[in-house]
Amino acid sequence: VIRDPRAHLAELEKRCASAGLPVTAQRRTILQALVTRHDHPTAEQLYSAVAERLPDVSRATVYRTLDTLSDLGLLRRVAHPGSAVRFDGNTAPHHHFLCERCGSMEDLPLDALPGAADLVLADAGERVAREIAVSVHGRCAACARAAAD
Numbered sequence: 062v063i064r065d066p067r068a069h070l071a072e073l074e075k076r077c078a079s080a081g082l083p084v085t086a087q088r089r090t091i092l093q094a095l096v097t098r099h100d101h102p103t104a105e106q107l108y109s110a111v112a113e114r115l116p117d118v119s120r121a122t123v124y125r126t127l128d129t130l131s132d133l134g135l136l137r138r139v140a141h142p143g144s145a146v147r148f149d150g151n152t153a154p155h156h157h158f159l160c161e162r163c164g165s166m167e168d169l170p171l172d173a174l175p176g177a178a179d180l181v182l183a184d185a186g187e188r189v190a191r192e193i194a195v196s197v198h199g200r201c202a203a204c205a206r207a208a209a210d
């Protein structure tokens with residue numbers, strides 16, 4: 062689901078405010094970067110994007126803000142073995158497709174993996190599962206085309 066970035070940004074700002082987090086220029090710029098791109102940027106990529114618009118921003122501020130926003134559930138950290146943690150402005154449940162060749166990460170809607178919604182953690186013991194996410198590894202369309210040429 063591609064949402065209207067402006068409506069999404071307004072909603073995130075409202076959620077910040079109601080969590081008692083003032084929406085500073087830095088936070089707004091970070092949120093803006095997150096709602097307008099769907100490539101699951103790393104913290105470093107977000108820092109570069111923010112620094113283009115706010116040259117005085119420090120790396121530490123951006124990293125700390127990402128932690129704060131993720132603690133509030135306003136963004137999602139996506140960690141896959143072998144790649145840097147990436148940030149996702151799409152907090153709705155979804156799966157990911159990770160390209161092993163170019164490293165791109167795409168959203169997959171839940172219905173792209175029939176049956177995945179029925180997955181349960183058997184023998185959970187005392188563990189409490191918060192989410193079950195499926196990641197699909199392979200080649201994105203562009204890389205699959207390049208390999209076929």
Ligand SMILES: [Zn+2]
Nearest residue numbers: 160163201204
């Ligand atoms: Zn690729």
Ligand SMILES: [Zn+2]
Nearest residue numbers: 149151167168
């Ligand atoms: Zn995603």
